[in-house]
Amino acid sequence: MMTVGEGIDWAMGEALAFGSLLCQGYDVRISGQDVSRGTFSNRHVTLYDQRTGAGFTPLNNLLPGQSNKVEAVDSLLSEEAVVGFEYGYSLEHPDSLVLWEAQFGDFFNPAQVMFDQFVVSGEAKWSCSPA
Numbered sequence: 640m641m642t643v644g645e646g647i648d649w650a651m652g653e654a655l656a657f658g659s660l661l662c663q664g665y666d667v668r669i670s671g672q673d674v675s676r677g678t679f680s681n682r683h684v685t686l687y688d689q690r691t692g693a694g695f696t697p698l699n700n701l702l703p704g705q706s707n708k709v710e711a712v713d714s715l716l717s718e719e720a721v722v723g724f725e726y727g728y729s730l731e732h733p734d735s736l737v738l739w740e741a742q743f744g745d746f747f748n749p750a751q752v753m754f755d756q757f758v759v760s761g762e763a764k765w766s767c768s769p770a
Contacts, residue, residue, distance in 0.1 A: 650682050657684075657709050658698055660736055667698075667709040668732075670725055671740035675711035684711040718750035726757050730767055 641647075647655075657667045675685040675694070685694045698709045714721045722739055729737035741747045761767045 661707045666707050666735040669738040670712040670714045674740050719753055722750040722753040
């Protein structure tokens, strides 16, 4: 797959991008409902042992002594609160890629005020630019 450059799907492309950032010294944080498993994208950020329930994140083990991490946070369906938190997190961690994933467009709608009032206009209002 990798040697011929064929068969790279969205989930693999995302994993390659996250891994590249981690190897360059950046942290990656992604939140949303079921993002560690990726219900719709077949993302496999965290693998779970079926017997013990213990999770393992392969991207956090790319290099010996790796200090940068990918953090997949399976958040509740409270979009406005989650987007507000992640926006604040991105301001406090400017050297991290901070993502929020909505599974459907209607999940985006409740968070619209956060995007309009903070994410989009925050830089103009308060000179705050998210990561």
